[in-house]
Amino acid sequence: MAKSSQNPSAGKSGRRRPSGLSAARLLAVQALYQISLNKNPPAEVIAEFLEHRVEEDLEGLKHASVNRPLLSQLVEGVSAQTDDLDDMLAAVLDEDWTIERVEILLLSLLRTAAFELSERLEVPARVVISEYVDLANAFFDGQETAFVNGMLDRLAHVLRAEEFGEAAALPDIT
Structure with a gap:
């Protein structure tokens, strides 16, 4: 069953700010899920994520430090x-x-x-x-x-x- 209340890069001992690489991986999985459901082109979804989703809160933390080149590489590479x-x-x-x-x-x-x-x-x-x-x-x-x-x-x-x-x-x- 899906859950949404845990920071994906927080260890068992507590929460920490996700690294830019971890944040890129998280957003890439979300973007690819969206592509699978909506069949939107990868470039369109990447642009949306970079414009809107990168600044969203995850467990009260902003992901402005997301590694944008890695996010693009993962979404484009997996899609291709x-x-x-x-x-x-x-x-x-x-x-x-x-x-x-x-x-x-x-x-x-x-x-x-x-x-x-x-x-x-x-x-x-x-x-x-x-x-x-x-x-x-x-x-x-x-x-x-x-x-x-x-x-x-x-x-x-x-x-x-x-x-x-x-x-x-x-x-x-x-």
Whole structure:
């Protein structure tokens, strides 16, 4: 079940201002969710978010420090590579699950994380996983956070096996 009362980058010990990178990831997932629902062009949604949503409060904090280039890169990249990202995610889903069964907000989050794992190689895989697990925890109550953690861990071990000191465990899915 979705929730809205938690700051996605607040630790268990309390709240802190989200970093510009974390804020960009949060807004990118929201923008991609909006694109999925409304079918608006990514450039239009990015412009709206940069004009209006960046200044909105989240838990009483302004996101004016959002990393705008990262927000644009994530939304444009995920939008351009949706089919490829879905294929990557499908390859690490349990056999009895399909991409079509994944709720759209959760899928938007997973696609964004998969994009970062496959394209933003300068960001360590463990950082990507941690960021998106935090976002899942901010958006959802229940098992979604564990689901995101498991999916991204499996995907990271495939896409970035060398970061984990291993050879790729599954066939190349890119």
